[in-house]
């Protein structure tokens with residue numbers, strides 16, 4: 001098993017490149033199953049979740065070629081002949097549940113394992129299933145699998161309202177609706193950039209979708225979709241993570257450059273909160289400069305759906321608050337108890353206390369290096385951020401969580417001045 005060993009105190013300087021978006025890539029990949037023609041996707045990050053999804057797709061007979069050096073995926077679903085997504089793979093990554101909509105949309109049937117929960121609690125898929133039923137699918141559960149079929153071999157289309165708004169359920173509904181025999185309407189659709197980029201790819205493949213970017217999508221089903229070459233967008237959550245890294249570990253007044261950035265994908269709420277900390281941001285095309293302040297002003301945030309503050313940045317924001325002078329709060333409104341990182345941060349001397357679905361952070365305490373445990377993707381990167389500004393050495397354990405969503409993180413940070421290395425370790429070795 002791997003860990004990252006970080007010796008804190010080095011200033012972050014130079015340039016951090018942002019990789020392609022993990023969450024957008026997973027949606028774009030599922031769209032490729034809807035056509036018999038080859039699809040080329042560029043700027044695909046080399047991540048565990050992407051490789052897992054490649055294998056999920058290959059189970060169906062789809063041919064997948066991932067040129068990790070060129071970050072390009074070639075997907076040919078022409079040979080697709082098996083409408084199944086097995087538990088052994090789906091349990092590793094929840095987004096595999098997109099196979100439900102993709103296989104129903106392509107073949108009129110699907111047998112997809114229910115995803116498990118995750119570190120921070122249940123992740124229901126009831127809205128996904130209800131959406132398929134609204135499109136005319138017959139659904140049953142069989143030994144942990146969702147078994148779905150279109151009675152006439154093709155879904156008929158229908159109307160559905162999402163409550164709460166759900167990124168995944170929006171994507172699954174669209175996957176099934178774009179080739180349905182009739183019109184569909186989705187109210188309460190998610191408007192995250194992932195969804196907008198996904199709709200643009202479907203449109204380029206010949207789908208008819210109106211209202212892209214709004215909460216109401218109107219879809220006119222088509223008989224077939226064509227192949228496409230499509231560029232994935234930069235990862236907005238990695239961008240936000242790097243902005244926070246620059247604010248806490250950069251030299252005051254000296255810019256840290258983030259390349260391949262699309263800051264508008266972060267939404268105004270995050271960008272305004274970030275500048276309220278005293279950090280300055282300069283944007284020049286796809287290059288963003290962060291100028292850290294001499295002291296960080298604590299800014300309380302509350303997560304929300306887009307364009308609200310992204311829930312995937314709340315753990316990272318906690319570290320910024322720990323480095324700020326004063327107290328502030330982080331309110332999580334999307335998930336229950338997405339705070340598994342807090343006990344680990346407290347071991348580093350950070351004074352953060354969970355009260356209900358809120359973390360109260362008292363900034364300014366000295367942060368001490370320690371051995372800490374990753375529990376999920378965004379929690380693990382918050383431990384890395386803390387290690388960068390801690391006194392002494394921090395060992396971030398179980399970084400397979402990190403490898404799911406951050407491409408070559410230690411390489412990028414080391415190239416920007418951080419003292420960090422990857423080491424193998426034996427989780428069960430007795431202390432020496």
Ligand code: EPZ
Nearest residue numbers: 023095124125126127128164166167168169312334335377
């Ligand atoms: C996507 O997950 C992202 N994952 C998550 O990022 C992100 O945290 C989340 O959206 C919210 O922005 C991918 O895109 C692969 P949801 P998703 O359905 O689609 C409730 C990361 O770190 N809900 O928008 O699974 C759910 O419980 C990951 O990259 C239902 O009640 O999230 C939650 O409270 C973590 N029933 C809310 O909706 C359902 O059927 C939002 O979840 C589905 C969701």
